[in-house]
Amino acid sequence: MPGRPLDALVPSGGQGQGQCAVYSVQHGLLTHPPSRISISVRWARGNCLRIAFFNKLPPCEEEDEASEMISQQATSGKVLELRLGSAEVDDAEKRRLSYASAPAFALLQSHKQLMMTSKDLISLDWWEHVMEFSRSISTILGSTRDDSSPVGQNSSMLKQIPEDDLDYWDGVASALAVGWLDFAVTFLRMHGSYQLDQLDNRQTENGLVEAVAVLILKMPRMRPSLPASGLGQCFNLKPDFVKAWDKWRGQVAILDCSAFWNECGHHETMRGLKRLIRIMLGDIDTLASVTCHWMELLISHFLYIRPFAMALEGMLSLSKKCIQLKSPAADKQLTELILGIIGDDIEVILAECSQIFDSWMLSHMIELLTAKSFQAELLLHDEKYSLGGISLQELHRLVYAQVLSSHSFTWQIAPIYLASCPRQGLGFLEILLLRQPVAGDNQLALKVLEICRLYELDAVGKSILKIVGMHHWKHGRKGAGIFWLQQARDENRLNAIAEHLLGFVGKSVSDDAFQQWEGLIDLLGSENEAAGGLAFLHKYRDFKKALRFVQDARSNETNNQKVTGAARKAVSSLMQLMRNPSTPQQFWISLLHDSVELLKWPDHALVNVAETNLLLSKLQEFSLARVRGDFEASKSDDSPQILQQVRLALATNLGRAILLE
Structure with missing residues (x-):
């Protein structure tokens, strides 16, 4: 969950030292008697398993300062994150990524060759091919989004009257600020005024809560469509979106000035709903208070303050302002990379990616950088004397091909990347093929010959045939030796x-x-x-x-x-x-x-x-x-x-x- 709930998570014992991490959390949950401990087990991102422990001591008879301190400590909990398996990507997973991404890369290169030989294709077609390549790589990597919260979705553990807890309203406000509309509406309707025994006495309060929930449900979104569980109204055209946005914002302002607030008898509910309305009205101070990361604050700006912004317009300066307000202490490299992407600074992007990612990512992301950026194309395709007359694009592909060539399970997909290197690729490919131990392995020899045929390396193919033929002849297989030498036409x-x-x-x-x-x-x-x-x-x-x-x-x-x-x-x-x-x-x-x-x-x-x-x-x-x-x-x-x-x-x-x- 974004915002305040995660702000309460404090690592204990040093996070990152091993495969376990323990966090302290102020939960505000009601455990079921007679047990004073509740346990929640949830899968988190990737191979991480979250086990949450929540305890609640019985109230003390004497309401003194010491007992209140003990009660606050007793309502805290622990969240244990257990990583199953290695935290690093193992060799088998790397090989899976290599084999799965090679066809998509080869298909993209074939489209590029077709564009170079055909004058009928336009740049739009190339952009579509790049996007298809991006979707293929994204599918191979898999989704890493973690839609679960540390507490999970067990609503039965929530207090019967959650609106009395400030953390409840902080969580709803944080979710609304970053656009988690479904989360905000779900938790709003867990408000105590929806219970049958409370409905008659809290009609006005319930009406205000439902009015805010309906406004969240009807929030205009300028996008083609929404996922099945997504909330809001979609608009494809900007004029329609502007009209709907003004109407929706007017409804929010009317609710903010409604006289029914004077009839709301629950102070925490009125305070929490008013903060949600200020978020929807785009109040910068409220947005800054309910977000804990600069990217959350940036997202809230584009959701509620600058909904009509197009592309990357003014996004870099706004991002820097958000960073100043939130000043992230960790993930500095990732922050610099995101700023480079937002500012379309190709040099910064390449520098940060070279430090963060491995050769697989560098060799596959270049097409995305150069698809619609003339500056990136010049920088990555310019042949540099310091690199031996090759470009940065070719350098990253050669490095990745070298990694593939170093393993007996992946060398056969290295030619796909070497063939896309115009300066030194074919030379390294010839060296790679000639170094294969084909003498005693006919299947390997046939595989190498097929690669030679695909890339028109006739001289290398003849050398392989001669090597295999002489090996058979020297080991007494005269007929096989003559056959291979005849294929090589070695007179x-x-x-x-x-x-x-x-x-x-x-x-x-x-x-x-x-x-x-x-x-x-x-x-x-x-x-x-x-x-x-x-x-x-x-x-x-x-x-x-x-x-x-x-x-x-x-x-x-x-x-x-x-x-x-x-x-x-x-x-x-x-x-x-x-x-x-x-x-x-x-x-x-x-x-x-x-x-x-x-x-x-x-x-x-x-x-x-x-x-x-x-x-x-x-x-x-x-x-x-x-x-x-x-x-x-x-x-x-x-x-x-x-x-x-x-x-x-x-x-x-x-x-x-x-x-x-």
Whole structure:
């Protein structure tokens, strides 16, 4: 409750030292006999539980000064505030805020990019997007308004005649001063004159109380609508509001001058109602006396003294006057921040926010500051040499992104904020992605690659593919390694792997080493220009399969045409290999030796004159290279018998081909 009731709350034992705070309170409540103690348990703001103890000793028979002092002490109580859980926001809650606010921030940035590329959008549209962003963040943070009072809403604990207690009238006046109309009306109608046994004797008094309550109910409010429990009359247009306000203020003045006050026999009621009327008439001394905080006094000014004020007109000077009257000793930083907001002083706002809030708040509130303030836009978007050529806006986002990047649970939402930093954001994003331990985690690698795709970081994506591919290859997962390197189109590493594989590939159809690697070669595909040397392995595999098929056909097939067709396919595969510059030279003699059967085909020559001359030239080059020592050939392929056998087969085929042509 604002005003006097809270002014009586005095911390005992030092507030803020732990999770408990104890306050003394003068309550003026009547406890039920035979118990002399009443207890009220209420949830307060956030995770705070309020437990109020109220005691009342029986009246002393002797009304001396000492007994009166004891009675005053006995009617005091204690309010215990117990914070359940940590007072600070824990890590889990911070992560929840981070994940919940990231979509709203990303949506706002997408709208900004759309505005920069489209000329049809106007500033009003951007302001609507900012307000939607603000509402989203507000929903994420949740409502922190505490509508409960220290005593709670247990009206049965109130005195049967509350109007005799000055604290009762102080509470109603404080609530009315800050616009808690529903609270004021509710407690006014708890007045003792509403009781059936009092109604006949206190008709005039009850009529005055009800008249004040009705005036409070009909107080004009210039706003589109009110909540379900809100009181007052709403007006959208200023002329209608001015007319209704003058009429309502006139009714209040008429009641203030009414002759019925002379017939009111209860002094405390007349005094309390008169103070409520002075509040509604905007008496500055009364407003100052019933409010305890400068913000309450400021609100009462705009409710009853300056109801027609628009926006922030004269609000800063009025706020400073209210601070002088109330002079807050605590929350100095918050007061300076509020004054900066009221005075539209962006530098003060940023300075105070940097001291009060963390990086999450700073990175999300900037859009609200720059939405309709040209000065704020210049200050926050101006690139400063002292900051390394970046703006204050980018600095706060980089700091928040660094906080997100430092935790394994939140690093994946850091790119959203880094991408909104035009100067250094993408550079830090590349560093963040390259530092992820993707080598042994395919799921993490896929996540990083998806981020690279979204932000068009092709170079980083290729580096990630290479890292994962080489990790698989070094740990014996050859097929997975080749797959990732193919995705990266890393010709250098694939060619190096091809050279490594060539030492294990067999030189004949029956070689077990070739069959061991044949499944790995199948991963290369039929057309893979990016594979470099690995393309030879695929073609070599096809040639081996063709030879195997020819041997099987000659053993099982009776149709000579089908056998000859299979042989021609094997010859075609042979010529592709011999014409391909990527075919290693040390494999030429092996290919020619495996093709002797094709060169000696019984029916007719399968290799024409031009193709035979090409094979002879390859054989000659191989012989010269072997003499020069350009490579180390296999002993089985390098034997004179094999070379002689290949030369004889080529010469025989050449003669048959010449005769055929």
